[in-house]
Amino acid sequence: MHILEAKDVHHVYEGKIHALKGVNFRADRGEVVALIGPNGAGKTTLLKHFNGLLFPSSGKVYVRGVEVRKENLRDIRREVGFLFQNPDDQIIAPTVEQDVAFGPLNFGMEEEMVAHNVKDSLELVGMRGYEDRPPHTLSYGQKKRVAIAGLLACNPSILVLDEPFSGLDPSGKRELMNILLRLRDDMSLTVVYTTHDVNSIPEFADRLYVMYGGEVVVNGTPEEVLMDRNLEDIGLETPIMFRIFRELVNRGIDVRNPFTLKSLLDTIEGLANEKK
């Protein structure tokens, strides 16, 4: 059983815009799944189905094998934490502590448990000591981390993140990536995220879905997808390292799998030695 699954999901907005056209998707426990595609490809629409913010016009979505329905929304939303692209949409309370406690209270946790979870969640994202700070005094990256703490405080098993790295500087991006990897490794959380930052995918994601025009056009491990598929065709960018690998393969040079920076350097070193 997959922890998260979408089967032949179609979504039509207000009877006009066909945003999803038969999407099939799956994610397993402890897996990081990246979702890429140009603007308007349907990535956010798909993510919203996982938290029950949208329902399929046809098809089905399952969380831990249970179909997402209006009757079980509370359980689904507790299980699936949803991070919005702009943290200012998500942070609604006047202090960090009150915002992180918002979700657990809604899900009926006891106040003592809430206080404990708030403390732990802020610790996990490196925001202890900011409990009484008003959100408008935080940096963009800190707001993102507070928003993630707000999800973690609900004890979810899946995190669905809409463009978590957008607007972050490289160190902020790296910090957030480390936090998410720690959550995956230590707590076996499943992370599903959308991004335009294809360079981060090989080192961060276990599986990659590419969407275009409301459909999943290809999926697999990042190496499979990025080596086989020319993302420029659909308005995306292939990571520079994979462009080099592909070019080497096209020129008949034997490159070593896995496609990492180390193997690229080894290949180049090998070529240089041959030339000598």
Next chain:
Amino acid sequence: MRKNEPLFLMIYVIAGVAVSASAVTYWSAAGIMLANLIISSIFFQIDARVFRKIVYIVPFGGLIAFLQPFIRGENVIFSYWIFTIRAEGLEFGLLLFSRLLSAFTFISLIAVLKEHEILGALRQLRIPKEFIFLLSLTVRYLMEFRLALRRMRECMASRGFELSSIPYGRKLRIISYLMGSLIINAIVQADRSYEAMISRGFSADSGLFVRRSSLNLYQFLKLFILISLVVISAIVPLYVM
């Protein structure tokens, strides 16, 4: 503020406002105000500058008090052209103004609390959670819209726009653009925030997390003494004046 002090101060403020509002003469109200100023500086060690905020509030209440001699009472004590001042109205106006001033000195003390401390204290005083929740959303997004307005003005300034150097008509039009844009932003923001709230299980029963605290016997006794002092300061002038 130390732990429990927001609740302590809030009870003191509410009691003070209630005593101010029930002062029977303006001397009583003045006595209450004086007692509050002394207690605030000695007991709460509050900077006197906090009371400067009264200047912003007084004109509103003061206007209502100022109108009273002209519209209330029977015994005319002064008359000129269409203006007639009556004794009862003057008495009532002075009483109203002194009550307001006294109440404002108490309300001003809230300025030393942070927003979340005020909300927490209100929640512990059993103010309905719906009200607290709305208040907290207002506090949160008021700051966001202030920042948004600042950003918009900076964008306009970067394109050479200076509010002070344009004709009044155009100024009005530009300000209405700004306001219109802010209102649209507010509506869009409300939609997004609501969606984010329901994704975290928001429902009609939802409320905000408040750190629980309660007054111990010692604090309760201190509060009783302070409020008693305020009440005594209202009674003493009745016998002295």
